[in-house]
Structure formats: structure tokens, C-alpha cells
Amino acid sequence: MNRNIRVALWLVGGLVFMGGLAFASVPLYRAFCNATGFGGTTMRADKAPKVATDVIVRVRFDTNTNGLPWTFKAEKPYQDVRIGKTAMMYFTVTNTADRPVTGRSVFNVLPDTMGGYYRKLQCFCYEDQTLQAGESKTFPMVYFLDPELLKNIDTHKVRDVTLSYTFFESKAAKK
Incomplete structure (x- = not known):
């Protein structure tokens, strides 16, 4: 050759x-x-930690929709939680369209160094959600902040975290 x-x-x-x-x-x-957990991606967890600390972190909830005729909001704008203790927040979604719509939520944590320590035990964001015309649903999200964050130099002093959700129309539903 x-x-x-x-x-x-x-x-x-x-x-x-x-x-x-x-x-x-x-x-x-x-x-x-x-x-x-890089880039603020939250982590799934199978079980809660056995030990909770006395350290309190304020978790803020940011809710958005992108291209969906839905309203979406958290029960409260924030929650003060102890690191290692399981917490729950409820989110209400309403379809304002005159037809059924299927959406999927994507999520992120800020500061992004906290993504690996924000652990979800249960979340509506793991699957598509279909709402009929005018229907409202309330979804729970169960989570905790992993006590390991106190050992990380980038996260041990963080006392304010934001969990941001955005609902998009589901790609699977469009097909």
C-alpha cells in the first residue's frame, strides 16, 4: 500500500x-x-442516612415551565432542614390547556458543588407526568442533604441551596 x-x-x-x-x-x-453530581445534578438515594446533624441549611425551591401550558409551584418557597434529616416538599402542577399534556421535569441544584450531596428518595421528576385538561396534581418530593457534605471543603460552609425544576413537554409523549 x-x-x-x-x-x-x-x-x-x-x-x-x-x-x-x-x-x-x-x-x-x-x-x-x-x-x-457534577454540574448540580442531584443524586438518587435508596435510604436515608442514619445520623442527622444540628447544622441547618435553607433549601429554596425554584419552579418553572418551558413551552408547557402549566402552572407549577412549590408548597413553600423554602424549607430549613437539618443536614442528614429526611424532608418532604409538595409541588402543585395545573394543566391550563384544553387538552391533555405530558411533561417531564428536569432539575438542578445551586451552588453546583452541592449537587452530589442533595439526595432524593422520591421524586415526580423521574418519570413523565400526564395531566388532563384543567387537571391539578400535587406531587411529593422526599430528600435529604448528605452529611458527607460537611467533610468537603467546597460545601461544608454552604447554608443556602436552591433546587430548580423546569417542566418541558415530554419527548417520549410527542412520539
């Missing part, structure tokens, strides 16, 4: 590799954020 063909094959191979890497980057980044 002559040199020009080899160089062309290496270039085509490099192009295919880079295209595949670009195609896989979004799911890989999402998996990385879900596994580590």
Missing part, C-alpha cells in the same frame, strides 16, 4: 472516530453528571 493511501485511511479513521466521539458526548456527559 503506498504512503498516500495509508495517510488517507488514517485521516478517514480519525474522522470516523471524532464523529463517533461527538455523537456519544452528550449521553456520556449526562451519565457522568448523574453518577457524580
